[in-house]
Amino acid sequence: xxxxxxxxxxxxxxxxxxxxxxxxxxxxxxxxxxxxxxxxxxxxxxxxxxxxxxxxxxxxxxxxxxxxxxxxxxxxxxxxxxxxxxxxxxxxxxxxxxxxxxxxxxxxxxxxxxxxxxxxxxxxxxxxxxxxxxxxxxxxxxxxxxxxxxxxxxxxxxxxxxxxxxxxxxxxxxxxxxxxxxxxxxxxxxxxxxxxxxxxxxxxxxxxxxxxxxxxxxxxxxxxxxxxxxxxxxxxxxxxxxxxxxxxxxxxxxxxxxxxxxxxxxxxxxxxxxxxxxxxxxxxxxxxxxxxx
Numbered sequence: 001x002x003x004x005x006x007x008x009x010x011x012x013x014x015x016x017x018x019x020x021x022x023x024x025x026x027x028x029x030x031x032x033x034x035x036x037x038x039x040x041x042x043x044x045x046x047x048x049x050x051x052x053x054x055x056x057x058x059x060x061x062x063x064x065x066x067x068x069x070x071x072x073x074x075x076x077x078x079x080x081x082x083x084x085x086x087x088x089x090x091x092x093x094x095x096x097x098x099x100x101x102x103x104x105x106x107x108x109x110x111x112x113x114x115x116x117x118x119x120x121x122x123x124x125x126x127x128x129x130x131x132x133x134x135x136x137x138x139x140x141x142x143x144x145x146x147x148x149x150x151x152x153x154x155x156x157x158x159x160x161x162x163x164x165x166x167x168x169x170x171x172x173x174x175x176x177x178x179x180x181x182x183x184x185x186x187x188x189x190x191x192x193x194x195x196x197x198x199x200x201x202x203x204x205x206x207x208x209x210x211x212x213x214x215x216x217x218x219x220x221x222x223x224x225x226x227x228x229x230x231x232x233x234x235x236x237x238x239x240x241x242x243x244x245x246x247x248x249x250x251x252x253x254x255x256x257x258x259x260x261x262x263x264x265x266x267x268x269x270x271x272x273x274x275x276x277x278x279x280x281x282x283x284x285x286x287x288x289x290x291x292x293x
Contacts, residue, residue: 011215012037012148014141015118017239022109023215024148029097030060038149040126040136042068045169048156048208051176051186052082054095057208058156058164061135071132074164077157081184081205089178090235090243096178098213105214107179107187107200109242113141113148114189114198121147127170128193130154134170139191139198148212150175150191156208164208174201174209234259252282 012026026037028046035043041064048058057078062068086095092103105113112118119141126137137152154169161167173191180186181202188209190201203209234248248259250268259266264286269278 010037012146014113014147016109016112016242017118020239020242022105022112024105025098025102025213026148028060028151028153028210028212030056038140038145040138040149040151042133042135044138044149044151045135045153046151046210048153049097049176049211050078050082050157050208051188051203051205052086052095054097056097058166060153060210064133064135066133069132069166069169071166071169073161074156077162077164079157079162079206084180087176087178087180087186092216097211098216101216102213103216104176104178104211107177109214110175110177110189110200114191119147122198124191124193124196125149126152128152130168130171132166132169137170137193139173150189150212151210152191153210155203158203158207174203176209176211250282252278 010026011023013021013023016022027033027035027044029049030047031045032043035041037044042061045060047056047060049055050057058074059070061070082095085093087093087104089106089108092098096103098104114122116122121141121143123140124138125140127134128137135151139148139150139152141148141150150173152168152170152173154167154172155174156166157164158167171192173189175189177187177189177200184205185202186205187200188203189199191198234246235243236246238244249266251271252269253267254265264283267282269282270280272279
């Protein structure tokens, strides 16, 4: 089965804050990325991941048969939790399972997805029925050929299935975010027809849930203070959990120094509005005489 990637999977957009767009892969990780992403069927379910871990913890369905639903225990199932910062809101970690250019969504991004002021067309699809072969149930954000469809894929290794067995396919929808909470828990999206719940909830990190990847912003890991030509990206928070990515240096600055320690190398050159070339040079050394017109 093809794994969702920028080349094999289309982008599905929903509204973000301030007129922005949140760009998701149209399929869960491990889904069959050649299917129609808006027509419920087994191909859209995908695999299951434990929070903070890069590899698949438990398989999704492999075909439309009862045996292909893969509901049983997972050999070698691990009930321990990944440590803090295994996934992270501020940047994509090495443990993130999403393909290049994408990452596990933050809690704030999921909250924007389910905010009816931003995305008023949110509806439940299908029948609420706890069955390993119920692939027709899910949450629809948007309509027609826009927005997202999130299958009610259930979970693995949850409260009553500590051996990695499948639980609640067709009954609950649960999707990981990158956001931590207290103890050994992390935050995920939750939706259920009964009561009309669409909200964020807390799960044990050892539980395996589907992952739906969102387009990642370039950023710098915490503690990585020296920018280079390859990592010249400094990030601040934007609205709705988004990130604004800036060059760490002014144009003309010495881009091999620490961008957070004030010194002459950070000054850069001077530009007139609307013109491409420098109008005046910045300093060229620490003597104070390096500026020149």
